[in-house]
Amino acid sequence: MATENKNVTRITVRATLSYVNVFEPYIDPKGKDKPKYKCLLLIDKDDTASVKKIKAAIAAVEAKMITEKYAGKAPKKKISNTFGDGDEDKDGEEYENRYYINVSKHIKPAIVDRKLRPITDTEEVYSGCVANVCIEFYYYWMDESKGITASLEGIQKISDGEPLGASRVRPEDVFKEMEEDDEDYDDLD
Secondary structure, eight states, X not given: OOEEOXXXXXXXXXXXXXXXXXXXXXXXXTSOXXXXXXXXXXXXXXXXXXXXXXXXXXXXXXXXXXXXXXXXXXXXXXXXXXXXXXXXXXXXXXGTTEEEXXXXXXXXXXXXXXXXXXXXXXXXXXXXXEEEEEEEEEEEEOSSOEEEEEEEEEEEEEEOOOOOSSOOOOHHXXXXXXXXXXXXXXXXX
């Protein structure tokens, strides 16, 4: 179900989360942007319901943008948006047969489980888990930068998934058990 007002179109889609920064804000190392909560949504191409909602939301916001900013006439250049095709635009196994959307917001999103209980354990929501994600599409219009983007409004974790990206080592695989008075750390390999 999409909710629309003058500025945004809100939808909820199912996605695999990646590059998850939802408990603590991501801080731009170049200092160009305010800290923000963000993640990348990976949407399976065969999830036709989610794909249809996304395309309809983008089309609705694009129509608003054309009416309000282009005096009703579509621009010659395609209006950019945050929805991309992983098979065409990205390298990496996690993008195969998926679309992707970068979402962010300066306000922390609601993060809940299947029963709508708040999730506070940062290990619970990770790159690779599957969630229902509430996002709002809107257009932006600045001097040289114009387009359609999406904000991260809320996350409902629905299942665990295969972790994406770098994985944490298991302590028992890289360390040996030591006694209190044991100072020998040279033979850890």
